[in-house]
């Protein structure tokens with residue numbers, strides 16, 4: 640157990656250095672730095688409007704940086720276009736409920752490979768099988784069209800589709816949003832499982848209990864600044880964190 644990410648012997652896979660992002664004249668991120676080591680599950684925790692989505696967009700290349708940089712496997716990717724980051728399998732972020740409503744579950748999953756090259760058909764099928772095994776609920780509904788899935792199933796489909804591209808880092812922006820408590824714990828179990836099977840995950844959440852329980856480390860983001868970082872379990876046990884994010888005085 641360590642509080643300092645630098646004591647982690649695993650290589651740093653993803654790093655943001657002093658990221659500043661503006662919306663017009665409003666500065667949404669004031670110099671945010673974070674690191675994700677290979678194999679880690681890291682949470683960026685913050686309340687509404689803290690800048691979590693902005694940070695994810697900066698990392699995935701969807702929002703330009705005013706200053707600062709984003710690094711991947713030791714390479715500065717700040718100038719690499721968002722779609723290149725996906726095609727190269729660096730980073731993949733599922734688009735919330737951006738499920739294609741008229742396409743079946745399997746067709747939706749196939750869309751996740753768009754632009755990505757698989758070595759062989761067999762490798763491609765292996766990936767599809769793995770995603771369907773990870774989400775048995777989707778396997779049962781493989782021929783059902785996306786638009787008729789429940790909210791939780793659509794969230795699973797969005798994550799499954801992102802995984803089809805075999806990303807080295809999976810970025811998840813509030814996967815628990817709008818879901819019932821039972822579905823939320825199911826989604827978090829699956830995320831922990833995906834991570835345990837080798838995919839590095841950077842998770843954005845407001846659900847402190849679930850996210851911190853499942854994570855290795857966490858960063859607390861408040862109005863565009865990182866105010867705390869450390870071991871996730873230690874942060875979960877911290878009184879000020881509990882008061883702020885769990886409503887426990």
Ligand SMILES: Nc1ncnc2c1ncn2[C@@H]1O[C@H](COP(=O)(O)OP(=O)(O)OP(=O)(O)O)[C@@H](O)[C@H]1O
Nearest residue numbers: 662665667685686687688689690691692693694845
């Ligand atoms: N397109 C935009 N134009 C102007 N301001 C924006 C835009 N998008 C976000 N902001 C502002 O930037 C700040 C951070 O927003 P962001 O969406 O990153 O927060 P968040 O932490 O993801 O919040 P939530 O938990 O509600 O999703 C907020 O004050 C928000 O109003």
Ligand SMILES: [Mg+2]
Nearest residue numbers: 691692693812
């Ligand atoms: Mg957000």
